[in-house]
Amino acid sequence: MDVVKKYVEVAADFSPDGVMIPLWITWDNGHRYRIDKVTDYRRAASLKAGGAGIRYTCQIGGGQHFLFYEENYKWFVEAKVQKDSAFPGIDPDDTDSEREV
Amino acid sequence: MRRVILHVDMNSCYASIELLHRPQLRGRPMAVGGDPESRHGIVLAKDQLAKKAGVKTGMALWEARRLCPEIVFVPPNLELYMRFSKMAHAIYGEYTEQQEAFGIDESWLDVTASSGCCGSSNDIAQDISRRIKKELGVTVSIGVSWNKIFAKFGSDYRKPDAITQITPSNYRTIIWPQPVGNLLYVGRATERKLYEHGILTIGQLAQTDPAFLGGLLGKMGVILHMFANGEDQTPVSRESFQAPIKSVGNGITAPRDLVSDQDVKIIVEMLSESVSKRMRASQLKCTVVEFFALSSDMEYSYGRQHKIKRPTNISSEIAREALDLYYAGWYGQRPIRHIGVRASGLVDALCPEQMDLCVNEVRRRKLDQMDVTMESIRSRFGYGSVRKGMMLTDTDLSGRAEVKDHEVHPHGYFEAGNRTGVEKYAV
Numbered sequence: 001m002d003v004v005k006k007y008v009e010v011a012a013d014f015s016p017d018g019v020m021i022p023l024w025i026t027w028d029n030g031h032r033y034r035i036d037k038v039t040d041y042r043r044a045a046s047l048k049a050g051g052a053g054i055r056y057t058c059q060i061g062g063g064q065h066f067l068f069y070e071e072n073y074k075w076f077v078e079a080k081v082q083k084d085s086a087f088p089g090i091d092p093d094d095t096d097s098e099r100e101v
Numbered sequence: 102m103r104r105v106i107l108h109v110d111m112n113s114c115y116a117s118i119e120l121l122h123r124p125q126l127r128g129r130p131m132a133v134g135g136d137p138e139s140r141h142g143i144v145l146a147k148d149q150l151a152k153k154a155g156v157k158t159g160m161a162l163w164e165a166r167r168l169c170p171e172i173v174f175v176p177p178n179l180e181l182y183m184r185f186s187k188m189a190h191a192i193y194g195e196y197t198e199q200q201e202a203f204g205i206d207e208s209w210l211d212v213t214a215s216s217g218c219c220g221s222s223n224d225i226a227q228d229i230s231r232r233i234k235k236e237l238g239v240t241v242s243i244g245v246s247w248n249k250i251f252a253k254f255g256s257d258y259r260k261p262d263a264i265t266q267i268t269p270s271n272y273r274t275i276i277w278p279q280p281v282g283n284l285l286y287v288g289r290a291t292e293r294k295l296y297e298h299g300i301l302t303i304g305q306l307a308q309t310d311p312a313f314l315g316g317l318l319g320k321m322g323v324i325l326h327m328f329a330n331g332e333d334q335t336p337v338s339r340e341s342f343q344a345p346i347k348s349v350g351n352g353i354t355a356p357r358d359l360v361s362d363q364d365v366k367i368i369v370e371m372l373s374e375s376v377s378k379r380m381r382a383s384q385l386k387c388t389v390v391e392f393f394a395l396s397s398d399m400e401y402s403y404g405r406q407h408k409i410k411r412p413t414n415i416s417s418e419i420a421r422e423a424l425d426l427y428y429a430g431w432y433g434q435r436p437i438r439h440i441g442v443r444a445s446g447l448v449d450a451l452c453p454e455q456m457d458l459c460v461n462e463v464r465r466r467k468l469d470q471m472d473v474t475m476e477s478i479r480s481r482f483g484y485g486s487v488r489k490g491m492m493l494t495d496t497d498l499s500g501r502a503e504v505k506d507h508e509v510h511p512h513g514y515f516e517a518g519n520r521t522g523v524e525k526y527a528v
Contacts, residue, residue: 003124005122042236043188043235043236044235044236045121045234045235045236045237045238045239046238047121047124047238048124049124050121050122050123050124051121051122051238052121052185052188052236052237052238071184071187071188072184
């Protein structure tokens with residue numbers, strides 16, 4: 001399945017000690033997805049979508065998805081071209097987003 | 102104790118970053134090159150496939166396409182590359198504060214102090230290589246040695262994505278057989294001189310009597326002898342270190358040939374504004390103005406400089422001096438492709454100066470204030486928010502010719518002075 005880079009609208013929470021955690025994502029059709037939990041965040045590149053920044057591993061509607069915060073202050077997801085899952089992000093089973101160069 | 106120095110080189114930096122952001126181009130030969138429309142039509146970087154086809158950096162785009170018809174050209178995005186460079190430096194900064202950039206994609210790191218807590222030099226190199234690959238999505242090749250010169254050799258020795266240790270036990274087998282021209286600061290002229298004396302490899306250079314090399318090439322000969330033997334003592338600068346500025350210059354290849362005085366005036370004015378702005382940012386004034394031009398057929402070049410009476414950083418004064426130099430020499434000749442304006446003989450802007458009875462000081466202060474005001478408006482509302490009236494006489498030219506301030510200038514190895522330790526040879 002083809003994966004494309006998709007910039008999305010994000011609302012985030014800023015803690016007093018400066019940690020930024022995303023709360024929800026708004027898709028371009030206006031649909032809003034709540035991020036139930038952020039299980040991990042680290043600097044990482046997305047070879048599938050093409051980009052690099054801080055990668056948040058998010059639980060959304062029971063599935064695991066990556067949300068990236070690029071150094072240009074934009075957020076993107078690895079979006080599948082076929083929109084058949086509840087959340088049109090990456091395949092929940094496919095947790096290994098890295099591919100060796 | 103021997104130093105532990107890493108030289109990290111991002112493999113075909115521009116091309117790798119573009120490929121990361123354009124997954125659809127992976128597996129196809131591609132090159133990053135200027136926009137042929139604006140005539141900066143050369144290859145700046147290429148990927149492995151294009152390299153295999155024989156495409157070289159610096160080649161004209163049409164030449165590259167002839168060698169490799171299916172090649173895809175991507176316009177450069179310097180801001181993006183600088184962002185990646187910054188991210189890489191942030192990673193290096195976790196291992197040492199002694200990191201020195203050599204261009205946008207290469208850095209030396211002195212990790213002597215952290216090799217105790219972060220593991221051996223090889224552990225650190227592997228850690229950095231793995232992290233850059235994971236976090237930035239590009240590969241690096243790293244050279245590890247006890248001096249900067251050999252560390253750089255190491256990173257060039259095997260690429261991409263490799264780590265090469267140059268140790269006292271293996272440098273003779275790895276570095277010495279290489280041609281002498283591969284050594285930093287052996288250019289074509291030096292190479293020819295060395296060839297004439299039968300010095301073909303770095304090993305032969307290393308085994309030549311330094312006194313002989315000193316006689317042949319001066320002090321540089323002795324320095325090259327040290328480089329070849331791994332005796333270079335040049336330290337890795339701290340990341341905040343900046344070598345003192347010696348001159349401020351800016352050049353531009355015009356989007357079309359400049360055929361009239363008015364064309365030249367517009368471009369010189371724009372360049373002078375940029376030079377003036379950069380001098381102000383560093384609290385400097387200049388006492389020498391230089392003008393450079395290259396004809397459209399690239400056959401005729403012209404450069405003149407002039408010492409001026411009063412130190413200045415006023416853009417209109419710099420422009421006037423540069424135009425005087427243009428009128429003095431080039432006037433009425435061929436169309437121009439490239440123009441440069443440079444300010445040198447720099448002095449502290451706050452330095453007291455002798456006023457002149459014959460000069461209207463009030464007017465001068467007004468001109469100075471105008472530059473400051475224009476810059477402050479531009480920093481808030483963008484470059485196009487305010488401009489001089491003459492720019493509107495040819496908006497096509499003034500609009501398309503963009504003078505960039507954030508260009509990356511190549512660094513010299515001796516930028517901070519000669520710190521190789523050559524003194525011990527007492528030449």
